[in-house]
Amino acid sequence: MAGLNVSIAFFFLVVGVCQALRWISKRLLSPGAYGCLARELAGSLQLCTSCLELRMLLEIGPWSGGFGPDVVLTLLFVLFMAHGASFDGASSNPTVSLQEFLLLESNLAATAAKLLAQGAGVGLGWALTKLYWSCELTHFHFIQNLIASECSSSIRVSLHQAAFAEGTCSFLFHLLLLKLRQSHPMYRVPALAATVTFLTYTAGPFTGAFFNPALATATTFHCSGSSFWDYVQVYWLGPLAGMLAALLLYQGNIPRLFQKNLFYSQKSKYKMPKVRVAVHREADELWRKRKGEKSHPEPRA
Incomplete structure (x- = not known):
């Protein structure tokens, strides 16, 4: 358990x-630069x-540390x-980030900056984690360094099944994210954490359950067993299709592309009952008739 504690x-x-x-950059940078660059870089890092270390524990822990996947899922x-x-x-x-762009919540420049910051963050995180593993503070890290050059692909099913699995995970994640985006963090954070844990438990044995193109690129694209185009289809196009479907x-x-609603009709929330409309029409006609009688009185004999 000493390795797990480390x-x-x-x-x-x-x-x-x-x-x-985040605290330092928030005070040194403008709100725009912090939101598009520093915040995304720190979050991606x-x-x-964290995910690289968890992946290492998941692969080596059961036979070297004596603990099962339940420990890793709890940590996740x-x-x-x-x-x-x-x-x-x-x-x-x-x-x-692309979903926010399609919802008109972010412009093109801000979205591009976020994507670049996310790529830089996962690249820096991968390099720092490799450096941390090279210190070999535990026997887990020693074994990881031995097998790091011979890592195998996370795609353990056919290409279409893998893309479908990643797309389904992305679809469920984004659908919940859209549903809870206006909710209080007290409810949104546990719900999303539980969803990610469940999806990882369900789809992890087939594709690793990344449903995050940047994270998958840093984690598994360098491993042998699948071509670059296979990885692109599963870990880029699959999650993108799932997000669009959600x-x-x-x-x-899709507000950025078209405004016409394809599935739901726009109906007025307030409808006046037909009986009430008829009553109003009869009262209006009676009022007009009385007004006409008053304006044209009959001559006296």
């Missing part, structure tokens, strides 16, 4: 360093380093709770 301490250190980075839930509480509005996910189902349209 990993837990590493998680706390990563969250603390990234939180300090935090997410990537706790970490995503911490991420949701500390990200300060960052998505750290390209499909979420947006269409929830909104009925």
Whole structure:
């Protein structure tokens, strides 16, 4: 359990360093630069380093540490709770940033800046985690360094099944995200953390259940067993298709592309009953008749 304790301490250190980075950049940068660059970079760095360490524990822990996947899933839930509480509005996910762009919540320049910051964050997180593993503080890290050059692809089913699995995970995640985006963080953060944990438990054995193109690129694209185009189809196009399907189902349209609602008719919330309309018409006709009689009185004999 000593190795597991070192990993837990590493998680706390990563969250603390990234939180300090957010605190400093928020005071030095303008709100626009902080929201598009520093916040996304810190969030992606935090997410990537945590997920790489969790992936290492999931692969090596059961036979080297004697603990099962339930320990890793519990850590995953706790970490995503911490991420949701500390990200300060960052998505750290390209499909979420593209969703905000399609919803007219972000312009093209801000979206491009977020995507670049996310790529830089996961790249920096991958490099720092490799450096941390090279210190070989535990036997987990020693074994990881031995097998790192021979990692295999996370795609363990056919290409179409893998793309469908990643797309389905992305669809469910984005559908819940759209439903809860106006909710209080007290309810939104645990719900999203539980959903990510469930999807990882369900689809993890087939594709790794990333449904985050930036995270998947840093984690598994360098592994042998699948071509670059296979990875693109599964980990880029699959989550993107899932996000678009969730947006269409929830909104009925894509505001950035077209305004016409394809699924839901726009009806007025307030309708006047037909009986009441008829009564109003009869009263109006009676009032006009009386007014006409008063304006044209009959001559006296």
